[in-house]
Amino acid sequence: MRLHFLSSAIVGLFAVPALAAQMLRSGSLSTCMDNSGFTASEFEFELYRNNGTLDFSVQAISTISGYVYAKVIVTAYGLDIITRVLNPCNEDFVQLCPATPGTFDLTSTYNIEESLLNQIPGIAYTIPDLDGVVTVEVYNGTTANDIGNKIACVRASLSNTKTVYQPVVGWVTAVISGIALISSGIFGAMGHSSTAANIAATTLALFGYFQSVAIVNMEAVERVPPIASAWAQNFIWSLGIVRVTFMQNIFNWYVQATGGTPSTLLRTQRSVLVQKKLTKRFVEEGVSLVRRAIFVRDDEDNDGSSSTSLASALILHGIRRISYKAGIEVTNFFLTGMVFLLFVIFCIVLVMLLTKLFLELMGKREVAVFQRFYSYRNNWKAVLKGVMFRMTLLAFPQTTILCFWEFMSNDSPACIVFAVILLVISCALLFWGSFMVFKLARKSIALYKNPAYILYSDSATLNRWGFLYTPYRARNYYFIIILLGYILVKSAFISFGQSVGKVQGIAVFIIEIAYLITVCVLRPYLSRGLNIISICMQVVNTLNALFYFFFSDLMGQPAIVNSVMGVIFFVLNAAFSLILLITVIVMCCWAYFSKNPDSKYAPMRDDRASFIKDDSSRNLAIEGGTELDALGATARGEDFSFSQKGFTHSDSVAGSWDSKKSTRGFK
Template sequence: MKSPISSLICLLLALLPAASAEEMLFSSSLNPCQQNNNFSATQFDVTLTPSNNSLSFSVVGVSTIQGYVRIDLKVFAYGLNVYETTINPCDDDLDGLCPMSEGQISLPTSNVDIPGDSLSQVPNIAYTVPDLDARVQAYFIRTETNESAACVEAELSNGKTVDQKGVAWTLAVMSGLALVASAITSGLGHSNTAAHVAAMALGLFSYFQAQAFIGMTGVNLPPIVASWTQNFQWSMGIIQVGFIQDIATWYQRSTGGTPSTILSSLATTSVEVQKRSVEPMMQLMKRAADGLTHQLIARSNAGSGDGSDTANSVVIHGIERVGFRAQIEITNIFMTGYIFFVIFVMFVVIGVVIFKLICELLVRMGKMKGDKFQDFRNGWTTVLKGILFRIVLIGFPQMVVLCFWEFTRNDSGAEMVLAVFTIFIMLATLAWASSKVVRLARRSIAMHKNPAYILYSDPVSLNKWGFLYVQFKATAYYFIVPVLVYVLVKGLFVALAQDNGNVQAIALVVIEAAFLILVCVMRPYMDKKTNAFNISISVINFLSAIFLLVFTEIFDQPGIVTGVMGVIFFVYNAVFSLVLLIIVLIASIVAIFAKNPDTRYQPMRDDRGSFIKSQSQLTTELDALGATARGEPKHGYYSKAGARIEDDDDSLSGGSLNPSRMQSQQTSYQGAGYTSMDASSGRHFPPSYQTKDGLASPLDNSRAGSMTSTQNRYRQPTGSPSPWQRGAGYE
C-alpha cells in the first residue's frame, strides 16, 4: 500500500522548499476522540525524534480518572494503522499518571526512550511527505476493568507544508502583471494581442478562485489539499494584515457585534478541523455552543466532573478553517475580504489617474510621441469606467461567497447592510451591463447583419462594455450570461451550505459538469487556442469537484484511498498551475516587448481587428467635413454626442426600430468612417452575419422573424467581395 505514495515523493519534493535536515514528528494540540471523555489538555506538546530514539512531551490538563491506567497508542497515516504500542506510566516513572487522580495534571518536559524496532515500524514517508495526514490516538485503559476511561487524539506534523506565502505572492503578482500587460498592449493599439492576454489572465484568475472555492467548502479535506488551496485564498481577499484586522475588529465592535477571540485564546483552547470519525461528538459540542458564541465556534466541556476545571474545544470547517489558517478571527473574515476589495478598487482608480497624468506630462515634455496611448488619453474616463466594470467582474466570485456567507453569520448590523448592498448592487450592475451588450449586438445584427460591427467599431461600447465579450467570438457575445449564472450558483452553494459538505460536493460536481459540457459544445471563446485554454481549466475544475466528492467519504472508501487522492490532487493542480503561469507569463512578456505582437495571433474570424482599426481611418478632408457637419469634435466618439450608439434611448426597446431613425443612424455611421461604398476608398463593407447551425444567439431567435424585413430594407449595396467578408462565418 505504500507504493502509490512513494511514487509521488520525488515530484513533491521538487516542488517544495528545502526541508530540515533532522527528521521528526510533532504535535501541539490534543482533542477528545470519544464521548464521556475523562481527560482534557489545555497544553500538549510532543516531539518524536528518530535520530536519538526519544519521545519528548509536555502536558497540562484536567483529569477525572482515578486509579491505575495503561496508555494504548495508535498511529494512523493516510488511514492506515502503521504503529501501535502500550505505555505503562508506572514502568516509565511518569509522575502524576501512576496512579491517576482527579484534578489538574501537569507533566513537565520529559523524555521517553523508544525502542529502535518500534521506530522502524514508522514508514519513511511520515518524515518526508508535506502536510502529513497522520494522527496518534491515546486510550487511557483502566487496568482493573480494562475499559477505556478517555481517548485523546493528536494531529502529527513533520514541519513540511505546501502552504507557502511565497507561492501565494507569486501567483498574485503574476495575475496582476498579466492584467497590466493586457491594458498596456491595448493602449499601444495591439487590440488582438490585448484581447488574448486579457482572456488568458481572466481564465487564470478564475482557476485560482475555483481552487479557493474548494478550500472554502465544509468538506473535511486532507491536510495537503487544505494547505494547497490556502495558497489561493488571496484571490478571495483573505489576506492577513495587522492593521486591517484592527479596523475590522473595531468596526464590528462599534456597530454592535461581538468579535471572536479564538486566536487570542489558543493557550486555553484546542482548535480542531471537523472530522467524520468524531462527527457525533462534534455535533453535540456544536449544539452546546450555539447559544454562547452566535454559531461562531463549537465548544464542549471536556471533563465530566463538576465543571469547575474544563477546557474548550473549537471545531472549525470551511470558510472558518480558511480564516483560522490565515490567522484571521472568524468574525473578521467578511470585513477582511470586503476591505481588500475596496482597497483594490481605489488603487486601480488612482493608478489610472496617475498614468493619465504621466502620459500628458511626457507628451508635453516631448518625451513621448503624441499618438502613444492616444485613445486612452482622449477617452480615459470611458476607459476607467470599463476598468471598474472589469474589477466588478473579477471580484464577483469573492463577494458572492463572502456576502451570502455573512447573511448566515450576522456579525453585526452594519456588516449585514454592507453585504446586502454590495452583492445586490454588483448583481444589478453585471446584469444591466450584460443586457446592454445583448442590446448592442442585436442592434448591430438589425442594422449591419453582424453583431461584431457596433460591438467593436464603436470605441465607447468597446472600452466600457468590452470586458464582457472580447474574450468570446462575435456570435457568442451573450455567453457572459451563463458564465455569471455559473459563478453565482457555485458561490451560493459554497456560502450557504457550509454545514453540509456532502451537499456542496455533489452540487459542485453537477455545476462543473454542466459548465464543462456547455463550453465543449459551444466553444464560445475567440479562437481555438483560447477555447483550449479555458476548456482545460473547466476539465481541471470538474476533476477537482470529483476529488472533493471523494473527500467527503460518501463512498466509505478506505482511508488510504482518501490520503493518496489528496496527494494526487496537489500534484496535478500544482503541475497545471505551473503550466498556466508559464503560458500567461510568456504571452505577457511578448505583448509588452515585441515590436508587433499581433503577428503571433491569427486575425479573428469575426474581423474585429478591422472594425477597431476603422476608427482611425478618418484621414480625408471629406471625413473631417462630415464630422464637422454632424457637430462632432475631432475625437467625438468619446464625447456625449459620439456615444450615441450605446445610449439607452437608442436601444431596441421603445421606438428604436423606427426606419427613419435607423436610416439616419446608418448614414451617420458611414460618414464616421465605419463603412464605405467601394474598396478603392480604403474602407470596406461590413461582413454579413453568417453562423453555423446552433451557434446563433438564443436571445435573437425570438426576434428573427420581426427583424427580417428591416434587415432586408437596410442591407448594404452589393459589389465586389470585401476582404472582411472572407472568413467571417465564425467557427
C-alpha cells in the first residue's frame, strides 16, 4: 500500500499541470486528520521523467491492524483530478495484507509504466510553483464494497523544483532602484532640480510598491497559493531581509547572550512532518493544506513547552513563513532587517564624505566639470542631514513592522530595547519634521498666500525637510502626515495581527481602499505623470489586498478560486513591476543623454522654482527663466534683469528668509 498507491497517485496528478523541468518530487508529508493511524518522521520521493523511475524513502509508525483499503485523491489547483480505491493485497504488499502495528523503514526505486508516464503533459514540467497535492485516506474493510471508518489520512505536496522565487529578481530590482536614487542625487547636485525631483519621486514610489508587495505577503492568512507567496518573496529585500551567513551566526549569539532563546527551526528540519495544535476545521480543510504552509520539525510546542511526539510539526504563516523561506531563524528576523538598514545608512554617509573630499580636491585644482557641484560642496552638511531623513522615511514601513513584530516575539530584552529606540527615533524625526513643514506652510500662507514661498525660499529648510514635501504639490504639503499615518496603521495590523489572519485580511483591505480613495481625490504628487503612476500603483496594492482577503478563507470559497487568484496575482504584479522598472530606466537614460534634462518636465504650477534660492535655481534662471522667476527673485530681494537670452542674476540679500524683511519686500 505504501509504495504503489502513492506512486499511482503521484503519476495521476501529472495529467494536469505540475511543475518540474525533468523531475517531480515531494519532501513533506503530513497527517490530515486527528488521531491518524499512520505517522511519518521522514518522507521523500523523486520521479524522473527521462527514465520513469521513482525513488522512494519513508520512515513511519503505523497503529493500523487488519485488512484495509486506501482511497487516493489527487488534486491540482483546487480540483480533484483522480480518485482511486486501492487494495494493498492486490499490490503485493505483504506487510499491509493484513496491516500490523509497528514501525517500518522503506527505501526503494519503483519503475513507472510508460503508459502512465505518458499521461504527464509537457507543461507539467515547466510551470513554476505547482499547486498540487496527493491525499491518501485509509479505511478498514475487507472488500471494496465493505469500506468502514477512516482510520488514517496522510497528504503530500508536489512540486517540480521550478519556482518564480528567484534571487536574481531581487538583485535586479534592488540594483535598478539604487542606481535611480543615486542618479536623482547626482542631477540634484548638478542643478537639474526638476529632473532630480521626478526621478526621485518615481523611484521612491517604485520602492514603496516593492515594499507593499512584501508586506501584504506577511499577512498570516491560511491559503496563500504557492505562486503568489513565491513571487512576493522576491521583494523581501526591500524590508532589509537579506541573509548573510556570518551575520546570522552573530545574531544567534547576540540573542542568546542577551537573555533570549534562539530559534532552531532551520537546524531541526525534517522531511516528514505531522501537524499539531490545529483546529478541527483547519485539519480537515481539504486538498490544499500542504501547499499553504511551511512544515518544519520543531522540538517545542507553540507555547514553548517540550514535546516528545515522534514528529511534531509547526505550521508557519505570515512573518514566520517569510523568515523560514528566506533562510533566517525567526528570532533573527528583526535584527536582520534593522542591522541591514544601519549598514546601508553607514555606507551612504561614507560615500557622501568621500564625495565631498573628492570634489574639494578637484575644486582646488580648478577642474571645470566639477564646478557644477558647487552647491553640494557648500551645503554638504545640510544635504547629509536631508539624506539621513530621507532614509528614515524610506525605511519607515520596515522600521515600524519589524519593531512592532519584535514587541510581539520578544526575542530578548536587548532586542526589545533596540526596537524601542529605533521606533521612537524614527517616529520622532518624521512626525516632528511633518509638524515643522505644516507650521512653515501655514505661516507662508498667512504671510504670502502661498505655501511654497517659505518652504522653498529657505535653503536650510529645503535641504533638511524638503524630502517631506518636494514630491508633492505645494498645496498638498500636509500629505506626508496622511502617508505616515497610513504606514503606521497598516504596519500595526501586519505585526500585531499575526495570530488572526482573517481580521488582518479585512483590515489591510479596508486600509488600502481608504488610501486609494485619498490618492484619487487629492492627486497630491508634483506632476500628472507621477499622479497616474501613484494611482495605478495603489490600485494594484488594493487588488493585492483583495487577493489576500480571499486567501484568508473568510468567504469560504472553493480552493480553485484561490489558485486562480494566485496566478492572477503573479501575472498582474510581474507585469506591473516590469512597467515600473522600464519607466525608471527610461527616465534615467533620458536624463543622462540629454543636454538639458529639465526641458522634459513642465514647470511646477506651485511656482516652487521661483522661490528656491540656491545655485541650481540661479542656473535655471540664467539658462532661460520666465517673468515669474524674476518676480520670485524680487520677492527674495534678488536682482534679475531680463534680456533676449534670458535673465542675469545678482544677489542683494544673503542668508535665509527673514519674516519681517520678507514681508516688507513682498508687499
